[in-house]
Amino acid sequence: MSKPSLITQDLTIRFGGHVAVNAVSCDFRPGELTVIVGPNGAGKTTYFNLISGQLRATSGRVLKDGTDLTKMAPSTRAHHGVGRAFQLTNLFPELSVLENIRLAVQARSGDGWRIFRSARSLTELTARAERYLEATKLQGVAHQAASELSHGDQRKLEVALLMAMEPDIYMFDEPTAGMSLDHAPDVLELIAEIKHDTSKTVLLVEHKMDVVRALADRIIVLHNGTLLADGNPEEVMSSQLVKDVYLGKGVEPA
Amino acid sequence: MKNQTSPIVKLAVLAIAAALLFWPFLFQDVRSIQVAARICVFIVLVASYDLLIGYTGIVSFAHTMFFGFGSYGAAIALDRMGAGWTPVLLGGLAGVAVSLVVAVAVGLLSLRVKAIFFAMITLAAASVALVLASQLSGLTGGEDGITYRAPDLFKPATKLLVDEEGKVASLFGVRLNGKLAAYYFVFVSSLVLFLAMLRLVASPIGTVLKAIRENEARAEAIGYRVVAYRTFVFCIAAVIASLAGTVYAVWLKYTGPETALSFDIMIDILLMVVIGGMGTMWGAVIGATLMVLAQYYLRDLMGSASEALAGLPVLPDILSPDRWLLWLGIVFILLVYFFPKGIAGTLSARGKGA
Numbered sequence A: 001m002s003k004p005s006l007i008t009q010d011l012t013i014r015f016g017g018h019v020a021v022n023a024v025s026c027d028f029r030p031g032e033l034t035v036i037v038g039p040n041g042a043g044k045t046t047y048f049n050l051i052s053g054q055l056r057a058t059s060g061r062v063l064k065d066g067t068d069l070t071k072m073a074p075s076t077r078a079h080h081g082v083g084r085a086f087q088l089t090n091l092f093p094e095l096s097v098l099e100n101i102r103l104a105v106q107a108r109s110g111d112g113w114r115i116f117r118s119a120r121s122l123t124e125l126t127a128r129a130e131r132y133l134e135a136t137k138l139q140g141v142a143h144q145a146a147s148e149l150s151h152g153d154q155r156k157l158e159v160a161l162l163m164a165m166e167p168d169i170y171m172f173d174e175p176t177a178g179m180s181l182d183h184a185p186d187v188l189e190l191i192a193e194i195k196h197d198t199s200k201t202v203l204l205v206e207h208k209m210d211v212v213r214a215l216a217d218r219i220i221v222l223h224n225g226t227l228l229a230d231g232n233p234e235e236v237m238s239s240q241l242v243k244d245v246y247l248g249k250g251v252e253p254a
Numbered sequence B: 001m002k003n004q005t006s007p008i009v010k011l012a013v014l015a016i017a018a019a020l021l022f023w024p025f026l027f028q029d030v031r032s033i034q035v036a037a038r039i040c041v042f043i044v045l046v047a048s049y050d051l052l053i054g055y056t057g058i059v060s061f062a063h064t065m066f067f068g069f070g071s072y073g074a075a076i077a078l079d080r081m082g083a084g085w086t087p088v089l090l091g092g093l094a095g096v097a098v099s100l101v102v103a104v105a106v107g108l109l110s111l112r113v114k115a116i117f118f119a120m121i122t123l124a125a126a127s128v129a130l131v132l133a134s135q136l137s138g139l140t141g142g143e144d145g146i147t148y149r150a151p152d153l154f155k156p157a158t159k160l161l162v163d164e165e166g167k168v169a170s171l172f173g174v175r176l177n178g179k180l181a182a183y184y185f186v187f188v189s190s191l192v193l194f195l196a197m198l199r200l201v202a203s204p205i206g207t208v209l210k211a212i213r214e215n216e217a218r219a220e221a222i223g224y225r226v227v228a229y230r231t232f233v234f235c236i237a238a239v240i241a242s243l244a245g246t247v248y249a250v251w252l253k254y255t256g257p258e259t260a261l262s263f264d265i266m267i268d269i270l271l272m273v274v275i276g277g278m279g280t281m282w283g284a285v286i287g288a289t290l291m292v293l294a295q296y297y298l299r300d301l302m303g304s305a306s307e308a309l310a311g312l313p314v315l316p317d318i319l320s321p322d323r324w325l326l327w328l329g330i331v332f333i334l335l336v337y338f339f340p341k342g343i344a345g346t347l348s349a350r351g352k353g354a
Helices: A042-051 A074-081 A097-109 A119-135 A152-162 A184-196 A209-215 A232-237 A240-245 B007-026 B030-056 B064-079 B085-110 B117-133 B178-203 B204-213 B214-221 B226-252 B263-274 B281-310 B321-338 B342-353
Strands: A006-015 A016-029 A032-036 A059-064 A082-084 A169-173 A202-204 A218-224 A226-231
Touching: A006 A042, A016 A042, A016 A059, A016 A226, A016 B085, A032 A042, A032 A209, A042 A074, A042 A082, A042 A169, A042 A202, A074 A082, A074 B214, A097 A119, A097 A152, A097 B204, A119 A152, A152 A169, A152 A184, A169 A184, A184 A202, A184 A209, A184 A218, A218 A232, A218 A240, A226 A232, A226 A240, A232 A240, A232 B263, B007 B030, B007 B178, B007 B281, B007 B342, B030 B064, B030 B178, B030 B204, B030 B226, B030 B263, B030 B281, B064 B085, B064 B117, B064 B226, B064 B263, B085 B117, B085 B226, B178 B204, B178 B226, B204 B214, B204 B226, B214 B226, B263 B281, B263 B321, B263 B342, B281 B342
Parallel strands: A032 A202, A032 A218, A082 A169, A169 A202
Antiparallel strands: A006 A016, A006 A059, A218 A226
């Protein structure tokens, strides 16, 4: 098995007396897609925020390829290859779709500080942005403002931004939430493609059991901020403990 | 909003630019050239403020402070060293240096905090600057300010070109003297600064600034160090405001708290940026022009309206020139009501909707 690309060691965050994520230790490897499941309030999104840097851990560490990210700002973690898409659509609403993607490409290329642009570098950036535009089938709306898009297209743009960052670690937080049935497969196909690249590590928070079954190499279960189960999909889904806390609540019939 | 600038806005800006370029040839009285120079300087000042409030979403009340650093830099140098270009250059550079140091300090210390606290900190800094200017009278001339001479080139007696008889030559009836040179010094400096800002907002960094305004957290998440970009734009805006202050000080040949540091100027800048339209650059041109014209000519206009209606009851009183501020206020309220995104912003948004 390959070396872990992302490690969380005893990762913990406390809000006052409430421990939202409690000593979660987990390794994630390239070429592996891990689905994180758990009831609402289990700490899944908080766990993501600790890894991508929106929240700072109270204790414990986050390591990416041996580098300690725990005290870094989100932008620095992004430059270390940790990419994150958000559960609630989180775009640049008044900028066009193409500009949204180009911003992510530009951040990756480190061209943000160029005051006197060379037209050539911008053409390159745009060309690269267009690749992601095509990959997410958003060419038709390239010049519309992000706020004018349908919900489904906004979700796709969210994925396009993450892809344009070209990270090593892809973190998707309920990428198909609120999407219609005809749109969801597009996004899932994109995730499946990323999964094919064995140098990439994918973390996915997802509720829909059919999605989990189709994509997961491994499932971890969070409950009240603690890691409850970790293993291959069949094992975890058949475990009685998991059924009790999660599937037992009748989220979706299998 | 896909940055589709409305054709009306473009035409208006072109018309204003052309008018400012040929102004001395169109209007020759002292007062109107004073108005044109003020418009030029305020376009730069308002555009640099728009970099903060319109492009990046930073609310600062210290913009006049930086304008004042530039003005007082030039004023003190011209006062101590006598007329010439060296004091203008040294004073201008000193103003820029002080502005940069203060902007970096304020930026790094406080751009991390919430917008409202940042605004309060800038307000405090600006008040301190104003108090210092009036208290350090040995250096700044206190409330009286400093009167000094501009470089010789700008003396009214200077002949830029002479005719056969050795007198100052004229072009289209305009005497090519130092006053004309002074106006074009203001015009060209303002144009260069404005074009530099246009370049900045069109560059990759301009898009990053807009991204920060739109969604700070996501900009950080895709890899932009938001505090660094904010501090950078705060410094750039401060430097440009300082340079505008230097240019205005050279033009006025007088610098005091009223012309360079007062909160009235800050309020003018805010009104201009709101009336013109935030985040457009063109809005600064339209806002500054309308506001300066109103400040200088609304009274005259009302005076003549009042005289014309002399026989009628009430109306002449209502339109009496003494009440010009009331009418200016009414005009602002109407403008904000009918152009909620400013003139440039609202026209562009309408053009797109149609």
